[in-house]
Amino acid sequence: MSDSAPMKPFPAVEPRWRRRPNERPQEILDAALQVFAEHGLARARVEDVATCAGVSKGTVYLYFESKEELFREAIRDRIARTLEMLESATPPGDPVARLRRFIDAYWKHLRRPLFASMYRLILAELPQFPGFTRFYGEEVSDKVMELAAQIVREGVESGHFRAIDPTVAARMTVGLIVQHAIWTSHPTLFPRVGNRSDAELGDEITEFLLSALLPPGGARAGGDA
Amino acid sequence: MSDSAPMKPFPAVEPRWRRRPNERPQEILDAALQVFAEHGLARARVEDVATCAGVSKGTVYLYFESKEELFREAIRDRIARTLEMLESATPPGDPVARLRRFIDAYWKHLRRPLFASMYRLILAELPQFPGFTRFYGEEVSDKVMELAAQIVREGVESGHFRAIDPTVAARMTVGLIVQHAIWTSHPTLFPRVGNRSDAELGDEITEFLLSALLPPGGARAGGDA
Amino acid sequence: MSDSAPMKPFPAVEPRWRRRPNERPQEILDAALQVFAEHGLARARVEDVATCAGVSKGTVYLYFESKEELFREAIRDRIARTLEMLESATPPGDPVARLRRFIDAYWKHLRRPLFASMYRLILAELPQFPGFTRFYGEEVSDKVMELAAQIVREGVESGHFRAIDPTVAARMTVGLIVQHAIWTSHPTLFPRVGNRSDAELGDEITEFLLSALLPPGGARAGGDA
């Protein structure tokens, strides 16, 4: 699913690589995401993507069938790594600490400059690509949610969290992180959120979620501390 | 809330109409929002808006300067009534009940078919209109957040809520509602959320928020019940 | 040729004329010439003609078939009176005085504000109307030229002017007047001409022409003086 660019069967020795031909597709994808993020799919121009990647318009079409495929690949290229990152950030262990780490890792992930605008792209443009939309729903959105639910589920079972439907708790968790990422990346649209640092916002989200998940009289113990 | 076009109280006689110029702008705005919501600003065609409103291309330009002004007006026309609705839905009274009503009213509001896709438009297209973006930030987003904060503030002062920064609580409240509205209106992108009814989701949001806001040992009393 | 507007058969008594309906066409023609003169046929808008005439767009079409007919009529309305004016300005008499009066009358005529820009219209737009072009050539341009030629012819025969082809002299006479009118009405395009008054220019034209037409040793006698 990820080898979108035609790949030569035997890269062989790679003598001195005249122009790193294998890096071209990735450079174009990176440029594409930037340009698409700034202007949206319809208003972004292939020529700008090319210029931004330091190649000519024609070269883009050497690696990608069409502007739309380029868009799909640029998005896919980024989200493919999200889940993997989240999983490696939340190794088994104390559920409260795991949840803290999940929140922290996801929040930091979404605060990377391009990701917030990518979320905007997903919302605004993906509905035009039904097949890809399903892929995103099943392979990304679902899996992230399931990971969060799994963490909560273990916490509920072990008594670290109060009795709550883990899928509900997962939704609240993911929802607050994502929504704060959207807000923070649109300071003019949502000025109320803009005067907090990323770290403060992350802490606020964490504390709020924990205050809803920890058992009523339970020790606020746990976490990395 | 729905009589946006000034309507004469008693249509009375009005024998045979063929022209209803006074309703034209509103009809066009409604059509525009629909078409923009479906395709986004760039891909939507003015001609489709016209057809959808039952008029011809030229007629749209009789009432609106350009496609972009039509877009702005279509958005403004909708959001202008949100705050007013929220305020009238949350008359002074018991803070817990007020918060419940706020959540309920806002959630129902955002679940109206066009509003979720309008949110998508705001996110995806408004950044192209800096002046309008600021208007939205200050007149809509800010005010909604402030209303929620005010409700929490009173609850904290009266002891109905635990000690929490009201602006933080407001963000969590609004964020969860908005995010759920986005998810629910994109069932393919976010399939996990799709199998709950609106009522269930509303309840889940309410209960989750209250569990984070009510004082630890406090009676879960209050609310409409 | 001039009754372009449908005229009611029996104007009868004209009790108190509610709105001078018979003057409407002329008002529209005047407005049309103004607007056409300013913007040219293609860029002038019927609505502007209507506004300028103080009526509504539809009213223009009550009196004129189309924008092009309106244009034709507006031009025709003006040029129809030129020849008549020139003839009455040059009654038989001393050829030198007649020529002076011809130059003076034509120059003053062309210096009226609208006429210079009308000339521009004739040059720029009339070629689109072959039939009308022929009419103008035969009924206006030719006749003016012939009148000038006739005056010179008499002068040559009577010995007031040197032996010169009268049609050549007529061309030089008309040409200088027309060209100066064009220049004077476009001061930015032809700045060199702009710092002379109309009277000075008229005198310069007259003296130059006479110096070419009077017999070499001939007394500069004649003229109004």
Place this chain on the structure above:
Amino acid sequence: MSDSAPMKPFPAVEPRWRRRPNERPQEILDAALQVFAEHGLARARVEDVATCAGVSKGTVYLYFESKEELFREAIRDRIARTLEMLESATPPGDPVARLRRFIDAYWKHLRRPLFASMYRLILAELPQFPGFTRFYGEEVSDKVMELAAQIVREGVESGHFRAIDPTVAARMTVGLIVQHAIWTSHPTLFPRVGNRSDAELGDEITEFLLSALLPPGGARAGGDA
């Protein structure tokens, strides 16, 4: 005078061409002048210019920003060479001969097919471009007039011409040439002029002007003869 596109002296090899990008702009300018001359700025269609130049609509926009810039460049491209031509045609020498050569060169210049209709464009369309109008006034119209005045001035000083304001004589000279060029290129509008050959008209203009400029009893000496 005619090699407007830089032409490599020896085309030499140049095996099989399909692209001549360096000649494209000039080809488009030539086509543009033709089409604009025929229809005027407003009625000329960019597509017709393209077709006439043997390229597609889009190609025109590869070289020119807009229809209006194309118009400006097409005009500028032509007038830029007028003054230079006139100056090289009138080297210092006997004033009468110089004036004859000035008349001859300018008359021939204006009789080239496109130039007369270009004059029409200048009159009819240039007022829409104030900046360009000033450029034309100062760099073209003024300079041509000044060149003619200079020739007369020398002739007056040397006694070849009678005492006359050189700027007046220059205006009469240029005016007659230009006006005859306009007439001749609109034979239907001005039929009286049409039955003379270019050479006859040129001679008539020359003789008429000289008869007004030479000293009364002066020998008609001078000239190329």
Place this chain on the structure above:
DNA sequence: GATGAATGAGTATTCATTCAT
């Protein structure tokens, strides 16, 4: 007669895509 709301044909301009070099 007069109005002006409605229409839709006509055009400038953009930009994804192709392909000769």
Place this chain on the structure above:
DNA sequence: GATGAATGAATACTCATTCAT
């Protein structure tokens, strides 16, 4: 592989003209 000149489909917008009131 890489280029960028060329293409032409697609679309916003204008404005002459019509016609119900």
